[in-house]
Amino acid sequence: MTPAPKTYVRPMNRWWMRHPAYRRYLLREGTSVMVAAYALFLLAGMVCLVLGEAAFNLWRGFLQSPVSVIFHLAALAAFAFHAWTWFKVMPLTTPPIRFRGRSVPDRMIFRAALWAWGIASLILLVLAMRFL
Amino acid sequence: MSQTRTIMIECLRYDPEQDQAPHYRTYEVPFTDEMSVLEGLQYIKDHLDGSLTFRWSCRMAICGSCGCMVNHQPILSCQSFLRDYYPARIRVEPLEHFPIVKDLVIDQSDFLGKLESVTPYLVPAQPLTPEDGPNLQTPRQIEDYLGYAQCINCLLCYAACPQYGLNNEFTGPAALALLARYNADSRDAGQKTRMEVVNAEEGVWGCTLVGLCSEVCPKHVDPARAINRNKINSTQDYFLRFLAPFGRGS
Numbered sequence: 001m002t003p004a005p006k007t008y009v010r011p012m013n014r015w016w017m018r019h020p021a022y023r024r025y026l027l028r029e030g031t032s033v034m035v036a037a038y039a040l041f042l043l044a045g046m047v048c049l050v051l052g053e054a055a056f057n058l059w060r061g062f063l064q065s066p067v068s069v070i071f072h073l074a075a076l077a078a079f080a081f082h083a084w085t086w087f088k089v090m091p092l093t094t095p096p097i098r099f100r101g102r103s104v105p106d107r108m109i110f111r112a113a114l115w116a117w118g119i120a121s122l123i124l125l126v127l128a129m130r131f132l
Numbered sequence: 133m134s135q136t137r138t139i140m141i142e143c144l145r146y147d148p149e150q151d152q153a154p155h156y157r158t159y160e161v162p163f164t165d166e167m168s169v170l171e172g173l174q175y176i177k178d179h180l181d182g183s184l185t186f187r188w189s190c191r192m193a194i195c196g197s198c199g200c201m202v203n204h205q206p207i208l209s210c211q212s213f214l215r216d217y218y219p220a221r222i223r224v225e226p227l228e229h230f231p232i233v234k235d236l237v238i239d240q241s242d243f244l245g246k247l248e249s250v251t252p253y254l255v256p257a258q259p260l261t262p263e264d265g266p267n268l269q270t271p272r273q274i275e276d277y278l279g280y281a282q283c284i285n286c287l288l289c290y291a292a293c294p295q296y297g298l299n300n301e302f303t304g305p306a307a308l309a310l311l312a313r314y315n316a317d318s319r320d321a322g323q324k325t326r327m328e329v330v331n332a333e334e335g336v337w338g339c340t341l342v343g344l345c346s347e348v349c350p351k352h353v354d355p356a357r358a359i360n361r362n363k364i365n366s367t368q369d370y371f372l373r374f375l376a377p378f379g380r381g382s
Contacts, residue, residue, distance in 0.1 A: 021344040025340075092361075
């Protein structure tokens with residue numbers, strides 16, 4: 001049997017530098033770290049609530065601090081970007097949708113998702129302003 | 133007759149009998165507007181350096197042999213034109229994520245094994261003979277798989293996929309798109325055989341939707357869509373196994 005030819009395998013170091021699409025992908029995935037961080041922050045609030053009034057007031061006090069405001073703004077930006085990219089790839093993850101025998105175009109699914117997002121956010125905002 | 137200009141083509145060179153690692157060599161290539169990158173490489177081979185090795189065949193984006201990286205972008209060299217890169221120099225390298233055999237030639241055997249693993253042919257529900265007559269389909273049934281059936285196995289999608297580069301156990305875009313192509317065919321009854329490949333860690337779950345595979349595909353196969361739609365099937369298959377333990381799987 002002929003021996004297998006000697007081949008050269010290139011290393012993958014700094015692979016994200018090779019294409020802008022890779023950096024966009026890492027940014028998209030990276031924003032989910034912020035989503036997780038915010039979930040932990042809310043969990044901390046719940047733990048404080050269980051611990052008692054003093055602990056919960058301490059947590060609420062922290063909400064007013066500049067660090068918290070910056071954290072919230074950063075989280076909002078990360079959430080918005082993450083949601084936007086999530087809706088962008090949504091048509092790739094949904095089963096084929098047909099309407100009157102024709103496939104629904106990707107941009108329609110994307111727009112529908114954006115509208116649903118906008119309306120849901122608006123309802124939440126109205127409810128929050130009314131009851132809080 | 134269009135005007136002749138000169139472009140610098142920087143080519144990755146690797147001779148397994150002499151080199152420990154690849155190096156680059158730059159060539160000055162005269163070109164006219166209608167010349168493709170492939171024709172630039174052919175000019176080098178015919179006039180400047182006969183030892184430059186690369187694959188090509190049809191010159192019209194059908195055979196899928198001439199894929200390579202130009203400035204880190206996977207392309208078919210017959211379908212890309214030197215005029216679009218001029219006056220900048222171009223860097224031509226073999227397709228990323230595959231072992232280099234020589235210069236621009238890569239070893240495709242890993243892909244061929246994966247292609248075989250997805251049962252890339254029709255598996256009829258019952259054995260058919262020519263006497264059974266033609267296996268008819270409606271235009272709508274053809275539409276379900278026609279996009280995926282355009283794959284020419286050029287491997288640009290594998291060169292675009294960092295997940296395959298980081299872990300080549302991943303079945304990869306083209307093989308999984310072809311899997312979806314046969315699963316979507318009304319004449320096929322082989323879904324169950326292919327499900328093992330879909331469900332595996334190296335199957336559809338190896339994909340994290342970087343999405344570049346679909347962008348670089350010269351035939352608009354859209355492997356990212358094929359793979360991510362199969363994630364739904366894989367999830368259903370997983371849960372249905374609990375609901376109907378005697379009916380599916382095993």
